[in-house]
Each structure stands twice: as C-alpha cells, then as structure tokens.
Amino acid sequence: MLGLLEKLNFFYCYSTHMTPILQHYLKEYDKFKSYLIKTQHSLSLEKRQRAFNTFYQKGFPSTQEEAWAGIARSPFLQHAFHIALPNTERTHISGTLPKMWEPSAIRFVFINGYFSKQLSSPLSTLPDGLHVQTLAELSQQASQATESNDLDQDVTTLNPFAAINQAFSQDGMIITVDDYHVIEPLIELCFIGEPSLEALPLLIATHHKIKVGQKSRVRFLETYWPACSAATASLFMNVVTTLRLEAAADVIWAQNIQAEQGYIHVGALEVSQDAKSHLALESFVRGGSLVRHTIPICLSGEGASAQVQALSLSKEKHNIDHQVMLQHEASYTSSSVDYRAIADEQSRIGFRGEVHAIAGVIQVQAKQNSRNLLLSSQAVIDTQPRLELFTDDLMCTHGATVGSLDEAALFYLQSRGIPKTKARALLIEAFSQSILDKMLILSSAVLE
Numbered sequence: 001m002l003g004l005l006e007k008l009n010f011f012y013c014y015s016t017h018m019t020p021i022l023q024h025y026l027k028e029y030d031k032f033k034s035y036l037i038k039t040q041h042s043l044s045l046e047k048r049q050r051a052f053n054t055f056y057q058k059g060f061p062s063t064q065e066e067a068w069a070g071i072a073r074s075p076f077l078q079h080a081f082h083i084a085l086p087n088t089e090r091t092h093i094s095g096t097l098p099k100m101w102e103p104s105a106i107r108f109v110f111i112n113g114y115f116s117k118q119l120s121s122p123l124s125t126l127p128d129g130l131h132v133q134t135l136a137e138l139s140q141q142a143s144q145a146t147e148s149n150d151l152d153q154d155v156t157t158l159n160p161f162a163a164i165n166q167a168f169s170q171d172g173m174i175i176t177v178d179d180y181h182v183i184e185p186l187i188e189l190c191f192i193g194e195p196s197l198e199a200l201p202l203l204i205a206t207h208h209k210i211k212v213g214q215k216s217r218v219r220f221l222e223t224y225w226p227a228c229s230a231a232t233a234s235l236f237m238n239v240v241t242t243l244r245l246e247a248a249a250d251v252i253w254a255q256n257i258q259a260e261q262g263y264i265h266v267g268a269l270e271v272s273q274d275a276k277s278h279l280a281l282e283s284f285v286r287g288g289s290l291v292r293h294t295i296p297i298c299l300s301g302e303g304a305s306a307q308v309q310a311l312s313l314s315k316e317k318h319n320i321d322h323q324v325m326l327q328h329e330a331s332y333t334s335s336s337v338d339y340r341a342i343a344d345e346q347s348r349i350g351f352r353g354e355v356h357a358i359a360g361v362i363q364v365q366a367k368q369n370s371r372n373l374l375l376s377s378q379a380v381i382d383t384q385p386r387l388e389l390f391t392d393d394l395m396c397t398h399g400a401t402v403g404s405l406d407e408a409a410l411f412y413l414q415s416r417g418i419p420k421t422k423a424r425a426l427l428i429e430a431f432s433q434s435i436l437d438k439m440l441i442l443s444s445a446v447l448e
Contacts (some may be wrong), residue, residue, distance in 0.1 A: 022056055024080040028203075032083045032168060051158060051166035058160045070382055071321055071350060075264045075290040081203035081236045082196065083168055084112040098190070098225050101441070105186040105221075108132070112194055113170035113204040129181030129216070135172040135207060161266045165240045169207040179213035179246070186219045186441070193226035193235040193263070201234040208241040217250040221441055224256070226263040234289065239267040245277035247301065252280045254441035259288040261316060268294040275301030275330070282439040283310040287318050296325040299333040308337045311435050314347035314379075321350040326366060328357040328394075334365040340435045341372045342428060343379035350382040353398075359390040368398035373405070373431055 029052050036045065060077060061068045097119060100107055106126065109119040115134045117123075123132055158166060177183060189208070196202050212218055226235045245251055257265060265288055271279060285291050297306050312320045326335040341349040355366045372381040385398040405427050413423035436443055 019059075021077065021080060022059065025052075026056070028081075028083050029167060032085070035085050048167045051163045054158055055160050055163035055167060058163070060160055067323065067352075070348075070380075071290075071292070071319065075234070075319070076236060076266070079201035079234050079236070081234070082200045084114075084170065084196070084202045084204055086112075086114050097192075098223070101188055101221055101223070102186045104184075105188045106130075107188045107190055108173060109190045109192065110171065110206060111192050112202065113206050115171050115173075127181075127183055127185065129178040129213075130183050130187075130218075131176040131178070133174045135169070135174065138174060161238060162240060162268065164203075165205050165207055165238050168203060168205040168238070169240075170205055172207040172209070175208070175210045177212045177216045177218050177249075179216060181213065181216045183216070183218040186221055189220065189222040191222070191224045191237065191239070193224070193237060195235070201236065203236045203238065205238040206240075208239070210241065211244040212246060212249040212251050214246045215248040216246075219252040219254075219441060221254045221256065224259065224265065226259050226265075234262045234264060236264040237267070239265070241267075241269050243269060243271045243279075245271070245273045245279060245304075247274045248276045249274070250278050252440050253282070254439070255281075255283040255285075255293070256442060257285045257288065257291055259286070259291070261287070261289050261318070263288045263291075265291045265293070267292070268296070271295070271297040271306070273297070273299050273301060273304040273306065276303040277301065278304070279306045280440060281306065281308045282442050283308075283322070284312075284436075284439075284442050285310075285320050285322075286313040287315070288320065289317070290319045290321075292321045292323075294323045294325075296327065297335070298327045298329060299335065300327075300329045301333075302330045303332045304330060305334045307335070308339075309435055309438055310337075310339045311432060312339075312341040312349050312351075313432070314342070314349050315344040316347060317345075318347040320348070321352075323352045323354075325354040326356065328355070328361055328364045328366065331362045331364070333361070336367040337369065338435060338438070339370045339383075340431065341370075341381055341383075342375065342431065343372070343381050344375040346376070346378045348380040348382070350384075352384045352386065354386045354388070355396060355398075356388040357391050357394055357396075361391050362393040364391065364394035364396075366394065366396045368400075370400040371431075372400075372402040373428070374402060375404070375428070 063069055106121045109116045115136060126132060193204055273279060299306060308324055310322055314320050324337055337353050339351050343349045351370055353368045355368065357364050368385050370383045370385060372383055374381055381402050383400045383402060385400050387396060389396060405424060409427055410423055413426060414420055
C-alpha cells in the first residue's frame with residue numbers, strides 16, 4: 001500500500017488540477033485495480049499505483065517538449081480510452097488469424113492485451129533452453145522473491161506513456177534463453193487488436209521482459225494486426241519490451257506494424273548489451289493515426305555491436321515517428337542506423353537518431369544514415385541526426401536527405417514506354433527494396 005505522504009501527494013494532485021481526461025483515466029484505473037484484486041492478479045499493485053500517480057502528475061506530453069515537437073497529440077487526446085478486460089471484451093478474434101511468418105515459428109498470440117493459450121504454440125513443447133512465462137501467471141503466483149525483483153525500478157522517473165504501461169499492463173511475456181543455446185525456430189509475438197463489443201476506444205497495454213544468455217542465438221518478430229479503420233473506434237496499443245543480451249549473445253529482432261487510420265501505437269524497445277553481443281534490429285511500419293516507437297540501445301560491454309534498419313511508409317493523415325538512441329558506454333563498440341521513409345498525401349514521418357559516447361571509451365564506431373522520399377507537397381518528413389560525443393578516439397558518420405522522385409529517372413522510364421504511374425511505382429519500389437533486401441527476417445514479404 002502507499003505510504004501516508006504518497007497518499008497525501010496523490011490526493012493533492014487530483015484535487016488541484018484534475019482535468020476531464022485524467023479523471024476518466026482515474027476511473028479506468030480504479031476499475032482495472034478492482035479486476036486485478038478480484039482475479040488475484042495483484043502482483044506489484046503498489047508499483048502500479050505509484051506509476052499511475054506519476055502519469056497523473058506529468059499528464060500527456062506537450063508539443064513544447066523537444067521529443068514531441070511537431071507531433072500531433074490529437075490521436076491520444078480526442079478519445080477517452082477504456083481498459084480492455086477479458087470479462088467485458090473480446091478474448092477471441094473475429095476473423096482469420098494471420099498466417100505464421102515461417103511455418104516452423106513459435107507463436108505467442110495476444111488479443112486485446114491478453115495471452116491466448118488457444119491460438120499460441122503449446123508452452124509444453126518449447127525447444128530446450130527456451131523458457132516462457134506470462135505476466136498473468138507470474139502475478140497469480142505472487143511469490144515474495146518476484147515481488148521484490150519487480151519493485152526495483154523507480155516508477156516516478158518514467159515518462160507518461162511508460163507510466164501508463166506500468167499502471168495498466170494487462171499481460172506480457174517473460175522469455176529466457178539459457179546460456180549456450182541456439183533457438184532455431186523464429187519466435188513470433190503476435191498482437192491482435194479487436195474492436196470493443198460496445199464500440200468504445202480501447203487502451204491495450206502489455207509489458208515484456210526478455211533475456212538471452214551468453215553465446216546464445218535467437219530470432220524474434222513482433223507483429224501487430226489492429227482490426228480498426230477510420231470508421232471504427234480507435235485502438236491505443238502501448239507496448240514496452242526490455243531486452244537483455246548477455247555476453248556474446250546474438251539476437252535478430254524484427255517489428256512489423258501495418259495499420260490504418262484509427263490505430264495508435266506508442267511503444268518502446270529498451271535494449272542492454274553485454275560484451276561482444278550483437279543485435280540486428282529491423283522495423284517496418286505502414287500507416288496508423290500515430291505510430292511512435294522509441295528504441296534506446298545501451299552498449300555497455302566491450303565489443304558490443306548494434307545494427308538498426310527501418311522503413312516507414314505513410315499516406316492519408318498517417319503519423320509515424322521513430323526515436324533511436326545509441327548509448328556507447330564501453331570501448332570497441334559499434335553501431336549503425338539506416339532509416340528510410342516515404343511520405344505521401346497529408347502524412348507526417350519523423351526520425352530522431354541520437355548517438356552518445358561517454359568520456360574515456362576508445363575505438364568507437366557509429367554510423368547514421370537517413371534517406372527520405374516526399375511524394376506530396378503536403379506531406380512532412382522531419383529527420384534529426386544528433387551526436388553527443390565526449391571522446392576523441394572514435395569514427396562517426398551521419399547523413400540525412402529529404403527529396404522527391406528523380407525526374408530524370410522518371411523521364412527515362414517513360415521514354416522506354418513505361419506509363420508514368422507505373423514508372424513512379426517502380427522508383428518507389430526500388431527505393432524501398434534497397435533497404436528491405438538488407439533485412440534478415442522482414443525482407444520484401446512485408447510489401448506483399
């Protein structure tokens with residue numbers, strides 16, 4: 001339970017600057033807390049309470065904040081989102097489950113934030129060295145040791161959306177790969193958003209913790225299939241994943257988000273890497289009212305390396321934003337970021353790439369490359385490379401370009417008898433394919 005001082009501070013926050021939207025989330029939190037207590041999913045209820053208090057104190061981010069400058073806040077302010085509960089919302093899908101990315105993949109399915117045993121691969125048949133547990137199961141166990149470990153983070157320092165995730169997370173996965181194991185099948189985390197039975201806008205929050213042991217190798221794919229459009233109530237998906245790579249671990253992580261207007265996604269993949277570990281991260285995002293993904297990667301062990309490749313496609317009034325932060329805290333570390341974006345009609349795409357190298361590290365290599373294609377005079381692409389380097393012994397390069405289709409190339413294709421529409425499509429496909437060919441999991445299949 002909260003201490004007396006925290007209770008008084010909590011009450012003061014509510015009584016002095018309560019707003020209708022925050023009052024709504026207070027009611028939703030009370031409803032969600034009652035559900036957790038009733039179903040004995042009360043692990044870290046104190047932590048949830050403090051996280052919600054943090055969210056209320058900070059409120060939603062302002063466009064005056066540097067990280068949110070130029071990003072429309074209306075997608076998550078125009079609706080009062082409701083928490084999806086399994087006893088009041090869908091726990092099954094209304095359509096056909098998307099086919100597996102690979103036939104041999106291990107799939108874990110979440111519907112409106114809750115793990116579905118019926119649609120997921122059996123946990124009893126996992127490969128040797130792979131251990132999986134859901135947060136719901138962990139919460140029901142409510143062991144003292146788990147409670148202690150789960151409270152080690154100061155939730156008062158969280159940003160508003162991370163605080164929302166801590167307060168409202170419905171379920172998630174705890175995945176551990178033992179030392180010296182190679183997991184051959186692709187591990188697919190499939191998130192499905194179904195419209196509310198009462199046509200209410202839904203908030204779906206999940207939290208995942210993944211650890212890959214020493215000298216182990218594994219591949220992950222997170223896919224999102226929100227069943228919403230401009231004609232339906234919005235879905236707001238909030239996903240936080242912490243990924244730990246121990247010494248010499250090798251991980252490929254892919255993300256695939258394909259959505260229409262009406263879908264909001266605010267997610268974070270927080271990565272920490274030990275010595276000589278390697279991360280290959282690839283992302284494909286197409287559409288969405290607002291898709292905002294934050295990727296902080298901490299290279300804390302000597303010889304750690306990270307490679308990030310991402311492609312974003314937007315049209316209509318879609319809004320896509322990536323923030324990639326590389327923190328070099330050890331010597332002989334390396335990182336590279338290759339980001340490409342295509343914006344059409346009235347859409348907006350933002351990219352912010354940060355490289356930070358602390359004082360005292362040596363032999364650091366960091367590369368950033370952002371290439372962007374504008375297809376409409378009303379579209380906006382905002383790219384911001386940023387370097388904070390406190391050491392001299394490094395090699396760092398960065399570049400950013402924003403432009404339209406090459407008129408000379410377009411004219412050349414037309415002169416060879418290719419209609420303008422077809423020629424335009426070929427140039428766009430070539431721009432996309434140049435980075436998709438480098439991806440190890442997504443490749444060109446995302447465009448099919």
